[in-house]
Amino acid sequence: MVAEDVVAALVAELGAHQVVSDPHVAASYAHDEAEWAPCGTPAAVVRPRSTQEVAATVAVCARLGVPLVGRGAGTGLSGAANSGEGWVVVSFERMNAIVEIDPAEATATVQPGVVNDDLRAAAAEKGLWYPPDPASSPWSTIGGNVSTNAGGLCCVKYGVTRDYVLGLEAVVGSGDVVRLGRRTAKGVTGYDLCGLMVGAEGTLGLVTEVTLRLRPLRQGPQHTVVGYFDTLAQAGAAVAAVAAAGVVPSALELIDEFCLRAVDEWKNMGLAAEGAGLLLGRSDAPGEAGIAEAQQILACFEGAGATFATRSTDSQEAEALFAARRLAYPALERLGPLLTEDVCVPRAQVPQMLERIEAAGRRFDTRIGNIAHAGDGNLHPLFIVPAGDEAAKARAQEAFEVIVDEAIALGGTVTGEHGVGVLKKRGAAAELGPRVLEMHQAVKSALDPLGIFNPGKVFG
Amino acid sequence: MVAEDVVAALVAELGAHQVVSDPHVAASYAHDEAEWAPCGTPAAVVRPRSTQEVAATVAVCARLGVPLVGRGAGTGLSGAANSGEGWVVVSFERMNAIVEIDPAEATATVQPGVVNDDLRAAAAEKGLWYPPDPASSPWSTIGGNVSTNAGGLCCVKYGVTRDYVLGLEAVVGSGDVVRLGRRTAKGVTGYDLCGLMVGAEGTLGLVTEVTLRLRPLRQGPQHTVVGYFDTLAQAGAAVAAVAAAGVVPSALELIDEFCLRAVDEWKNMGLAAEGAGLLLGRSDAPGEAGIAEAQQILACFEGAGATFATRSTDSQEAEALFAARRLAYPALERLGPLLTEDVCVPRAQVPQMLERIEAAGRRFDTRIGNIAHAGDGNLHPLFIVPAGDEAAKARAQEAFEVIVDEAIALGGTVTGEHGVGVLKKRGAAAELGPRVLEMHQAVKSALDPLGIFNPGKVFG
Numbered sequence: 001m002v003a004e005d006v007v008a009a010l011v012a013e014l015g016a017h018q019v020v021s022d023p024h025v026a027a028s029y030a031h032d033e034a035e036w037a038p039c040g041t042p043a044a045v046v047r048p049r050s051t052q053e054v055a056a057t058v059a060v061c062a063r064l065g066v067p068l069v070g071r072g073a074g075t076g077l078s079g080a081a082n083s084g085e086g087w088v089v090v091s092f093e094r095m096n097a098i099v100e101i102d103p104a105e106a107t108a109t110v111q112p113g114v115v116n117d118d119l120r121a122a123a124a125e126k127g128l129w130y131p132p133d134p135a136s137s138p139w140s141t142i143g144g145n146v147s148t149n150a151g152g153l154c155c156v157k158y159g160v161t162r163d164y165v166l167g168l169e170a171v172v173g174s175g176d177v178v179r180l181g182r183r184t185a186k187g188v189t190g191y192d193l194c195g196l197m198v199g200a201e202g203t204l205g206l207v208t209e210v211t212l213r214l215r216p217l218r219q220g221p222q223h224t225v226v227g228y229f230d231t232l233a234q235a236g237a238a239v240a241a242v243a244a245a246g247v248v249p250s251a252l253e254l255i256d257e258f259c260l261r262a263v264d265e266w267k268n269m270g271l272a273a274e275g276a277g278l279l280l281g282r283s284d285a286p287g288e289a290g291i292a293e294a295q296q297i298l299a300c301f302e303g304a305g306a307t308f309a310t311r312s313t314d315s316q317e318a319e320a321l322f323a324a325r326r327l328a329y330p331a332l333e334r335l336g337p338l339l340t341e342d343v344c345v346p347r348a349q350v351p352q353m354l355e356r357i358e359a360a361g362r363r364f365d366t367r368i369g370n371i372a373h374a375g376d377g378n379l380h381p382l383f384i385v386p387a388g389d390e391a392a393k394a395r396a397q398e399a400f401e402v403i404v405d406e407a408i409a410l411g412g413t414v415t416g417e418h419g420v421g422v423l424k425k426r427g428a429a430a431e432l433g434p435r436v437l438e439m440h441q442a443v444k445s446a447l448d449p450l451g452i453f454n455p456g457k458v459f460g
Numbered sequence: 461m462v463a464e465d466v467v468a469a470l471v472a473e474l475g476a477h478q479v480v481s482d483p484h485v486a487a488s489y490a491h492d493e494a495e496w497a498p499c500g501t502p503a504a505v506v507r508p509r510s511t512q513e514v515a516a517t518v519a520v521c522a523r524l525g526v527p528l529v530g531r532g533a534g535t536g537l538s539g540a541a542n543s544g545e546g547w548v549v550v551s552f553e554r555m556n557a558i559v560e561i562d563p564a565e566a567t568a569t570v571q572p573g574v575v576n577d578d579l580r581a582a583a584a585e586k587g588l589w590y591p592p593d594p595a596s597s598p599w600s601t602i603g604g605n606v607s608t609n610a611g612g613l614c615c616v617k618y619g620v621t622r623d624y625v626l627g628l629e630a631v632v633g634s635g636d637v638v639r640l641g642r643r644t645a646k647g648v649t650g651y652d653l654c655g656l657m658v659g660a661e662g663t664l665g666l667v668t669e670v671t672l673r674l675r676p677l678r679q680g681p682q683h684t685v686v687g688y689f690d691t692l693a694q695a696g697a698a699v700a701a702v703a704a705a706g707v708v709p710s711a712l713e714l715i716d717e718f719c720l721r722a723v724d725e726w727k728n729m730g731l732a733a734e735g736a737g738l739l740l741g742r743s744d745a746p747g748e749a750g751i752a753e754a755q756q757i758l759a760c761f762e763g764a765g766a767t768f769a770t771r772s773t774d775s776q777e778a779e780a781l782f783a784a785r786r787l788a789y790p791a792l793e794r795l796g797p798l799l800t801e802d803v804c805v806p807r808a809q810v811p812q813m814l815e816r817i818e819a820a821g822r823r824f825d826t827r828i829g830n831i832a833h834a835g836d837g838n839l840h841p842l843f844i845v846p847a848g849d850e851a852a853k854a855r856a857q858e859a860f861e862v863i864v865d866e867a868i869a870l871g872g873t874v875t876g877e878h879g880v881g882v883l884k885k886r887g888a889a890a891e892l893g894p895r896v897l898e899m900h901q902a903v904k905s906a907l908d909p910l911g912i913f914n915p916g917k918v919f920g
Contacts, residue, residue: 104704104808111818127706160646162655163623178895184804185836186620187873187886188609188659190900190918195622195655199648216706244564246587246676286749293495336762344644348564376645413647420649428649435638439907440651447899457648 001268003086006066010044010088013056020045029071029089030082036339036397037079039229039424044393046088051169051208053298054090058206059175061452063329068453072112072144075136077340078421080148080201080457082162085419090206092143097370098118098122100374101234105164106214112143112207116150120210128214133415146207149199153325155249156375159286160417164213170197172205174450183211196443200216201419204447218284222250223283223294224318227301227309232256232276232358233369236351236430238304239374240283243347243422247296250284251376255326256297259369262331263324271324276306279374280321281284304388328371332382342424343407347377356406357381364399366392378416420458461524463503463546469524470504470548473516473691478504478894489549489702490542496799496857497539508556511629511637511668518666519635521548522914523850529914530662532572532604536883537800540608540661540917550666552603554759558589559581559669564839566674567643572667574604576610579672588674591618595786596875597708606667609659611877613711613785616835619746620877622658624673630657632665644673661879664907678744682710684756686780687761687769692716692736692818692830698764699834702741707756710744712835713785719829719842722791723784729785735767737832739783756848771782788831792842797844799856802884804865804876807837816866817841824859826852838876862885880918888919889917 007021020026021044031039032122041068061068067149068088071081083089096113103126112118116130116137122132133152134140140150146168151160167181183192197204229235235254242252256277264271279301283293294311301309312318332338347352354370357379361368369382381403383396404414404427414420414427429437440459445451467481467907480486481504491499503526508514521528531541543549557574563586568859571577576597577588583590593612594600600610608630611620627641641647641654657664689695695714702712716737724731739761754771756794761769772778792798805813817839829842838910841863843856864887866875874880875885890898900919904912 068800104700105806106703106706149652151646151648155646159623159647161654163619171660172899176895178893178899180896181874182804184806184838184873184876186611186615186833186876186879187806188611188620188875189873189884189891190896191903192609192622192652192655192658192662193663193896193899193903195652199653200651204651241565243566246563246566286745287667287747289749328675344642344646346565346644349915373646376648378644411643413642413644413649414643415648416646422650425909426821431649433638435636436640436650437655439632439638439653442906443651443653443903446902 001064001066002085006043006064006088008181009060009064010046012061014053014350018047018049018053020047026044029091032074032079032081034077034421034423037082039079039082040082040085040087042089042313043086045091047091047094048155049094049172054206054251055087055171055175055207057090058171058450062174065450065452066451067452067455070143070147070206073139073142074138076144076148076421077418078423080414080419080421082422082457092141093207098372101126101128105183108212108214108244110142110210110212112141114142116140116142116145117343123214124217128442129217130212130214131162131166132164135329138151142210143207145204146198147208148419150167151373151378153253153373156252156373157248157250165194165198165210167211167313168194168197169208169209170205170207171449177260183395199419201421201458203444205453209223220286222282224285224312225294225297225301226321227279227306227313229279229306230275231278232354234305235277235279236354238279238301238306239350240348241300241304242375243299245296245300249281249294249375251280251282253280254370254372254374255325255328258368259328259371261352262322263327263333266331266334267327269320269324271320277370279312280325295352302392325371327407332369332384335384337385337393338401340418341379341381341400341403342415342418343403343412344376345407345410349410349412350374350377353379353407353410354435357403360399360402364395365373366396377412378417407431422457425459461526461546466503466524466526469520470506473520474506474513478507478509478513480507489551492534492536492539493847494537494539494881495797497542499539499542500545500547501544503546505549505551507554509549511631514550514668515631515635515637515667517548517550517629522634522910525910525912527912527915530603530607531664533599534603535538535600536604536608536881537878538875538883540879540881542882544916552601555668558732561586563588565643568672568674570670570672570779571604572601572670574602576600576602576605576811583674584677586647589671589677589678590624592621592624592673595789602670603667605659606670607662608879609831611717611838613833614712616712616833617708617710622655625654625658625670626673628654628657628667629669629673630665630667632907641671650913660870660877661688661881661918663904663917665913678723682742682744682751684772685754685757685761685769686772686781687739687766688735689737689739689766690700690735692814693811694765695739696765696814698761699740701760702757702765702835703859705760707753709741709757709835711740713740714830714832714834715785715788718736718783718832719788719792719831722753722795723754725786726791726794727787729780729784731780737830740785785831791828792844796847797845798851799860800878801839801841801860801863802878803863804838805867805870807874809872810834810837813839813867813870817863818897820859820862824855826856827861836876837872865890882917885919
């Protein structure tokens with residue numbers, strides 16, 4: 001199928017305004033932020049305004065046998081949204097309406113192109129809260145978050161995207177619109193096909209509307225605890241100690257000294273960096289309970305050998321530190337091509353995993369920064385490579401794969417929240433094993449018999 | 461395939477001790493507590509002691525083309541665990557070990573035959589808590605809870621079984637042992653086949669081990685609010701008011717006067733019954749926050765027209781009322797054959813749904829008691845029929861189906877937590893629609909190509 005024919009068929013169905021065929025513009029939709037992942041040039045980019053237009057697009061692709069891939073804001077880090085050569089990219093940028101926020105049911109119904117932070121702001125106006133907060137929340141969309149089952153900082157206490165998706169509308173098969181899940185608080189009618197669609201990275205269909213569970217807006221202050229450590233292993237030990245103490249913090253984040261400095265150099269925030277890195281713990285428990293939890297977290301930091309630990313009374317400083325955590329990724333991106341890891345290990349294995357990451361960096365002579373949703377055991381080693389240095393890139397890739405295998409060896413998973421995409425396919429296969437991969441292939445073939453939805457991603 | 465051949469093949473593989481073929485004993489394993497659901501006589505009951513024996517049983521059934529159905533304690537209410545004629549029942553009564561409770565990860569790994577309350581007690585010894593608490597918790601097993609995605613009283617705040625299943629081991633296909641899910645706090649490697657298995661009512665495989673997420677044990681007292689109402693619609697309005705106020709109670713239960721009296725007559729608990737029924741609200745928020753929440757719930761009860769409402773200071777009375785809620789089902793079972801509804805509607809629709817239930821009772825001249833996880837919108841109308849009165853049974857069944865349709869019409873679901881089994885198949889088909897049913901059939905065929913796992917349940 002030549003690209004011109006695909007464009008012509010789409011334009012005939014949707015009109016020229018919904019179809020981008022200029023190759024330079026289309027190329028800007030070709031990949032997400034996983035720069036190291038391969039991608040092809042799309043035949044066309046469709047920017048639908050409605051579920052009907054998505055269905056029509058899928059029907060055209062089904063008829064022509066052309067693969068298609070959905071795209072939110074393109075902030076993904078595993079290449080899941082990357083186009084193959086001659087594919088159709090469906091960009092949800094125009095389907096960005098908050099359809100309804102229902103305070104009585106504590107739900108929101110949104111189109112996939114709604115930006116995560118925009119939903120959070122709209123919910124807050126009604127006294128409600130949408131918890132999942134990936135660091136990309138100012139840019140990333142709910143559709144992308146659903147597709148990757150995105151996590152974030154508050155997930156250690158409040159869970160990930162799938163925990164908030166009650167129901168959704170999707171276009172499946174050769175262009176059929178279905179509703180999966182429900183609008184009620186509970187429901188067990190049939191298979192959890194809604195949950196199956198979440199995190200499927202667009203390989204089973206395109207999500208066109210999502211009904212999300214919300215929580216009451218949090219009241220009162222959060223209590224922040226900051227701890228500086230001489231070694232990352234000590235910081236890891238503090239994380240394991242918090243878990244063992246039975247405290248569930250509302251955030252427990254790690255930033256190493258390298259990442260903290262990178263943010264500071266970029267934003268000039270005047271952040272103090274000392275030792276190997278710092279932990280940021282938080283409690284949002286109400287009243288005295290919050291202060292008690294913060295004290296427990298502080299005791300765990302001190303017990304693990306923090307060189308300096310304190311319950312922050314300076315809320316501006318606390319916010320600056322959390323902002324630094326969120327800005328670490330773009331700050332490091334400024335320094336050169338960046339490869340991001342996303343392994344997740346049992347909490348007790350965090351110190352061990354951090355040591356193995358350091359060892360891999362030494363072994364492959366690769367600079368590795370570390371940020372982590374440490375309370376979840378979800379680590380994000382960041383590999384920084386001098387631009388144009390192919391040998392350094394090859395070494396970083398080797399270190400990346402070694403770390404993936406170490407995570408599996410420690411009882412962990414190769415991806416905590418970014419998804420498999422194309423970067424983690426080898427690791428995912430190693431983690432799942434051949435029989436479970438067979439089950440994946442069987443489900444894929446059952447629900448996408450034409451094989452047009454984002455083929456070759458995740459597995460296969 | 462004659463039953464003798466099935467028994468002989470199983471005995472050859474497993475030994476005589478694991479296989480029950482006495483027809484009278486086997487008959488006692490033929491059905492769950494949904495007495496109105498049809499069932500057949502099993503060819504054999506297998507009582508495996510290990511995953512390997514489950515796998516061997518599945519392999520025999522796959523070879524002979526004989527269907528099989530898993531069974532926990534048989535407390536299900538939809539007929540999901542019912543045997544067909546000549547099937548093999550796999551009873552997990554001997555696989556009842558708590559393999560591990562890991563305080564550092566806050567997880568429990570258990571065999572499917574572990575009783576829900578036994579897990580809760582074992583977790584409590586380590587300062588941990590397993591929240592899902594179906595009213596059957598003294599008897600029902602984790603395997604059955606996982607199979608039906610069981611709910612319970614505390615789910616209004618803490619979620620249902622699927623929210624706690626991190627990973628599981630299952631026997632699938634023609635006897636392959638697989639591990640699905642993970643042991644880490646987060647993880648997005650591949651499709652959520654673990655979540656898909658939860659609530660699949662044994663139609664995709666047999667679960668042989670489960671890794672569950674636990675929470676820290678709750679500290680401090682719960683605050684109970686009791687409200688009596690002249691009409692169920694008023695009680696429903698109070699439920700909607702609590703939801704609209706943004707309070708998330710740790711329980712919000714409805715018991716009507718009929719059910720309260722039935723428990724009292726059975727257990728002689730000296731419960732006060734007045735008006736149409738009562739609501740039991742609870743807050744487990746720590747410290748002052750709990751008292752404030754209880755006050756908010758109380759204000760909602762009073763605002764909706766409670767004839768009497770109070771924050772209970774008598775913890776013994778509060779416990780007795782919650783015990784009455786849990787005992788309502790067996791208490792009514794004493795009065796005659798019982799048919800249980802399990803519809804779930806958006807919270808704001810609870811008053812309307814209760815009115816429609818009353819109307820259906822009048823229209824079909826059927827006595828309907830009501831208990832409900834009201835805070836979830838999950839209602840359990842209970843149809844009581846004089847023993848042997850076939851005409852009354854037929855009328856009750858008509859009322860049952862009308863209520864199912866009313867729940868769908870109000871934006872609800874036909875089953876909040878009991879599952880579809882055989883009793884709700886018509887309603888499930890109406891709720892899901894033909895295209896989504898097709899997706900169910902495709903997934904079933906993909907993962908159970910021989911069609912041996914509990915065929916004909918849920919759909920098809």
